[in-house]
Amino acid sequence: MKLTVNGIAHDVVSAPLATLLDVLREDLGITSPKAGCEQGGCGACTVLVDGEPQRACLTPAASLEGLEVTTVEGLGAPESLSPLQQAFTHHYAAQCGFCTSGMMLAAEGYLKRGGTDDREAIQEALAGHVCRCTGYVKIIDAVAAAARGDSFDLTVTAPSAGMTNLGGV
Amino acid sequence: MTQGTEVLFPTSANEAIAQFGDGSGVTVIGGGTIVMPEITYGRMAPTKALLLSRAGLDTLEVDGASVTVGAALPIGRLAELAEDVTALAQCALNVADYEIRRQGTVGGNVCAGEGHDAPRGDLQGPFLALAAEACSVGADGERTEPLDDFLAHRAGRLLLDLRFEKPAASAFAAIDYPHTHEYTVLAVTGVRTTGGETRLAATGLAGYGTRLRSAEAASSDPEQAAAAALKDVTVGDDALASGWYRERTLPVLVRRVLSELEEAA
Amino acid sequence: MKAVGARLPRYDGIEHVTGRTTYVDDVRVPGTLWAKALRSPLHSATMSGLDVSPAEAMPGVHAVITAADVPLLEYGHLSALGIPADEPLLAKDEVRYKGQPIAIVAAEDEETAMAAVDAIEVDFDERPPLFDIRKAFDADAPKVHPWGNWYPHFEGEMDRRQIRKGSIDEAFDRADVIVQGVYRPAAIEHVPLETQVSLAVPEANGRLTVYSCTQALYFSMGVIAAHLQVPLNKLKVVGGTVGGGFGGKVDTASETMCALLAQKSGRPVKWRWTREEEFLCSSTRAPWHMEIADAVTKDGWILGRKMLTLHDSGAYARFSPYGLTKHSFHHTGAYTIPNLSFDGFVIFTNRVPTTAMRGFGVTSVSFATETHMSRVANVLGLDPYEVRLKNANRIGDTSPNRIVYTDPSTVSVVKALAGGMEVELAPEYAAMTRDPREGDLLPEHLVSQMADPEAH
Numbered sequence: 003m004k005l006t007v008n009g010i011a012h013d014v015v016s017a018p019l020a021t022l023l024d025v026l027r028e029d030l031g032i033t034s035p036k037a038g039c040e041q042g043g044c045g046a047c048t049v050l051v052d053g054e055p056q057r058a059c060l061t062p063a064a065s066l067e068g069l070e071v072t073t074v075e076g077l078g079a080p081e082s083l084s085p086l087q088q089a090f091t092h093h094y095a096a097q098c099g100f101c102t103s104g105m106m107l108a109a110e111g112y113l114k115r116g117g118t119d120d121r122e123a124i125q126e127a128l129a130g131h132v133c134r135c136t137g138y139v140k141i142i143d144a145v146a147a148a149a150r151g152d153s154f155d156l157t158v159t160a161p162s163a164g165m166t167n168l169g170g171v
Numbered sequence: 172m173t174q175g176t177e178v179l180f181p182t183s184a185n186e187a188i189a190q191f192g193d194g195s196g197v198t199v200i201g202g203g204t205i206v207m208p209e210i211t212y213g214r215m216a217p218t219k220a221l222l223l224s225r226a227g228l229d230t231l232e233v234d235g236a237s238v239t240v241g242a243a244l245p246i247g248r249l250a251e252l253a254e255d256v257t258a259l260a261q262c263a264l265n266v267a268d269y270e271i272r273r274q275g276t277v278g279g280n281v282c283a284g285e286g287h288d289a290p291r292g293d294l295q296g297p298f299l300a301l302a303a304e305a306c307s308v309g310a311d312g313e314r315t316e317p318l319d320d321f322l323a324h325r326a327g328r329l330l331l332d333l334r335f336e337k338p339a340a341s342a343f344a345a346i347d348y349p350h351t352h353e354y355t356v357l358a359v360t361g362v363r364t365t366g367g368e369t370r371l372a373a374t375g376l377a378g379y380g381t382r383l384r385s386a387e388a389a390s391s392d393p394e395q396a397a398a399a400a401l402k403d404v405t406v407g408d409d410a411l412a413s414g415w416y417r418e419r420t421l422p423v424l425v426r427r428v429l430s431e432l433e434e435a436a
Numbered sequence: 437m438k439a440v441g442a443r444l445p446r447y448d449g450i451e452h453v454t455g456r457t458t459y460v461d462d463v464r465v466p467g468t469l470w471a472k473a474l475r476s477p478l479h480s481a482t483m484s485g486l487d488v489s490p491a492e493a494m495p496g497v498h499a500v501i502t503a504a505d506v507p508l509l510e511y512g513h514l515s516a517l518g519i520p521a522d523e524p525l526l527a528k529d530e531v532r533y534k535g536q537p538i539a540i541v542a543a544e545d546e547e548t549a550m551a552a553v554d555a556i557e558v559d560f561d562e563r564p565p566l567f568d569i570r571k572a573f574d575a576d577a578p579k580v581h582p583w584g585n586w587y588p589h590f591e592g593e594m595d596r597r598q599i600r601k602g603s604i605d606e607a608f609d610r611a612d613v614i615v616q617g618v619y620r621p622a623a624i625e626h627v628p629l630e631t632q633v634s635l636a637v638p639e640a641n642g643r644l645t646v647y648s649c650t651q652a653l654y655f656s657m658g659v660i661a662a663h664l665q666v667p668l669n670k671l672k673v674v675g676g677t678v679g680g681g682f683g684g685k686v687d688t689a690s691e692t693m694c695a696l697l698a699q700k701s702g703r704p705v706k707w708r709w710t711r712e713e714e715f716l717c718s719s720t721r722a723p724w725h726m727e728i729a730d731a732v733t734k735d736g737w738i739l740g741r742k743m744l745t746l747h748d749s750g751a752y753a754r755f756s757p758y759g760l761t762k763h764s765f766h767h768t769g770a771y772t773i774p775n776l777s778f779d780g781f782v783i784f785t786n787r788v789p790t791t792a793m794r795g796f797g798v799t800s801v802s803f804a805t806e807t808h809m810s811r812v813a814n815v816l817g818l819d820p821y822e823v824r825l826k827n828a829n830r831i832g833d834t835s836p837n838r839i840v841y842t843d844p845s846t847v848s849v850v851k852a853l854a855g856g857m858e859v860e861l862a863p864e865y866a867a868m869t870r871d872p873r874e875g876d877l878l879p880e881h882l883v884s885q886m887a888d889p890e891a892h
Contacts, residue, residue, distance in 0.1 A: 019176045032455075038629045041211070042207075057274065062207065062222060087450075090453045094445075099451070127269060134627055159443045159445050174547070
């Protein structure tokens with residue numbers, strides 16, 4: 003079957019009912035979407051399908067004939083980070099990084115739908131994504147900053163916008 | 172093994188119906204949100220998989236008072252009925268998250284069957300309260316019947332659409348278990364028809380979608396109706412909540428829904 | 437030192453946002469086989485008739501390992517800390533928790549491996565399980581270990597971690613009120629987004645390369661070497677970015693099995709746990725049962741504390757005695773209590789063995805002591821900030837394990853909390869510092885402790 007990923011067309015040969023996640027990771031060597039639960043419960047596998055965020059672990063690859071898949075590599079490269087990638091970097095929105103790919107693509111979909119820096123709306127858009135490291139505050143900071151069109155100094159990280167600090171570090 | 176699965180990918184309703192045939196050996200996949208994990212975890216190994224995402228069954232038609240919901244309509248699109256059928260839209264938006272609602276289908280949700288120690292089929296509640304009819308095909312051709320009849324005999328049937336008349340008012344109340352996906356522990360939908368009839372249905376109980384007919388009979392008195400609701404259901408324990416908890420909260424949700432319907436009058 | 441105090445970006449931040457970070461499951465080695473485990477379906481049973489030949493005979497299956505394939509079946513991960521080995525890498529003759537691994541298969545693909553696991557034959561004779569740690573000492577309780585349900589190897593072959601300080605009986609005699617509480621935090625799963633995963637690659641020169649998600653690379657290297665009975669220089673362990681650990685990836689739970697399968701099959705072998713395995717069979721933070729009785733005066737001094745702790749270790753000891761020991765050192769929390777009687781037991785049950793999780797052993801006792809301080813304040817009708825400030829650690833106070841505090845922060849933290857909650861402290865309390873006790877802050881019951889900490 004034909005599958006276009008990050009602008010490159012592929013001829014995929016896989017098990018007939020393989021998931022998009024398995025096709026990306028095992029057949030095409032694109033490992034940024036992760037196998038966090040393989041049941042759609044964690045969001046680590048989310049990719050964009052024709053610009054909309056979708057769980058790769060729940061998607062039969064066969065159903066995507068002729069559609070465009072975007073993974074996080076398709077947002078930007080180290081020399082040319084997208085605004086969202088810059089936002090995540092500057093706002094320290096990733097710790098272990100395992101949820102980051104899915105989280106960013108869900109955020110990208112939200113921003114493309116006209117999402118604003120309203121924190122509740124961002125939470126709602128990212129509701130399907132689990133992060134066990136960050137406590138989510140800085141992720142929301144990053145998405146809000148990207149929504150506002152902030153510019154980012156990548157040599158430093160920003161203090162958290164969403165938390166009260168009683169003093170100390 | 173999925174190595175040998177025959178994948179059928181119809182691009183029209185007629186093709187889907189023909190490929191479904193009498194349904195024997197066919198696993199229907201709407202969005203894949205329920206079936207794909209079962210395959211991944213080795214609990215299902217379909218010989219034939221019928222993918223419905225391009226079969227044109229994802230329509231939503233409103234013709235005067237009549238509404239027809241295609242079986243492959245993504246759940247999230249029920250939000251378009253927010254004004255006319257509030258409870259149905261609210262129930263849909265209470266399911267999982269944006270991505271799951273885009274991918275999961277109405278038919279997949281309604282026909283879900285038993286979950287793993289947690290209820291499935293949230294949408295059964297509103298559709299039963301709406302007295303929706305199910306149009307399906309199978310061995311003995313096309314058939315339209317009340318939804319609960321369809322659910323009782325759905326083996327070998329392919330759901331095509333659900334049809335109902337717009338209500339005068341509707342209300343939805345749910346208790347959710349907080350999670351990424353806020354699983355619905357218990358939910359009640361209430362509908363008042365243009366003819367003044369009140370219907371109530373609940374999900375999250377043993378057997379999942381159930382009409383609360385004793386409560387309906389007493390619906391003019393919310394207190395009585397709330398108490399009567401327990402007569403219509405079997406409560407059980409599961410991973411989300413105990414039967415004890417559901418027994419105590421079902422009357423609360425019934426009262427809440429009836430009072431919302433009252434206010435909408 | 438330019439880095440201290442600076443807001444530096446993560447060195448791997450750009451890798452994370454461009455999808456380039458390599459986790460174990462992203463490592464690609466040609467010819468890698470998939471591993472799947474046969475796990476105990478029962479909480480407690482004797483096992484017989486284990487026959488893996490149907491799995492071995494299946495097309496696409498390259499190797500199957502059982503207890504018989506492990507050169508050193510039981511290795512105590514913390515034997516250097518005096519905790520002897522008690523857990524077989526793979527179950528032999530019995531199973532003690534649901535999910536305990538019995539056999540592991542390496543096959544061409546995931547589905548073949550799953551089918552091979554289903555083909556393995558084994559018989560079980562079910563035994564009644566023990567889950568309630570409070571029943572561990574009952575005469576009719578099921579025995580998880582042959583002698584019973586407690587860890588018996590604390591120093592001097594004691595059955596408990598014990599702390600005695602000062603005179604607890606005097607403290608209880610002198611008290612105006614005894615305040616009691618029972619605290620029972622439940623088990624907590626780590627739920628890292630990355631499940632347990634290892635990849636073992638046999639090298640042409642006879643060494644093994646093991647890609648591991650471990651949080652403790654050199655530690656895991658020692659564990660693998662011990663089970664395999666090979667010198668350390670036969671192993672190359674590659675760690676890297678861990679997709680969340682939180683203490684749950686210190687058990688070396690998959691590496692050794694992959695290494696054995698790689699040796700036996702001569703092929704690279706990857707074992708990636710499913711999310712269901714992660715929830716059902718991975719180690720958790722322990723459930724605890726703690727009972728505290730404080731001897732207190734009407735004006736809010738805590739004269740003495742009696743405490744009983746039961747720590748649920750699950751079916752094997754792993755690191756629990758170490759966790760309980762740390763717990764015991766902190767059982768007065770951020771406060772100074774001079775007369776102590778602490779008894780802590782590591783209890784075995786038929787649960788998945790428990791392990792470290794952020795603040796191993798101490799989160800439980802922090803929760804209990806803090807809640808208890810508020811309870812003391814409630815019972816006495818006193819302000820909870822004041823009770824804390826009065827009893828707070830000060831320079832020169834001693835801990836339960838005789839550490840003299842030189843840099844305690846209780847007073848400043850409590851005052852910062854009061855500020856953050858917009859609570860105005862009474863002047864006497866607002867003026868408190870952590871300076872060594874004197875005057876009103878040095879009542880009689882603390883005098884002897886200050887004078888000679890070594891006496892306690």
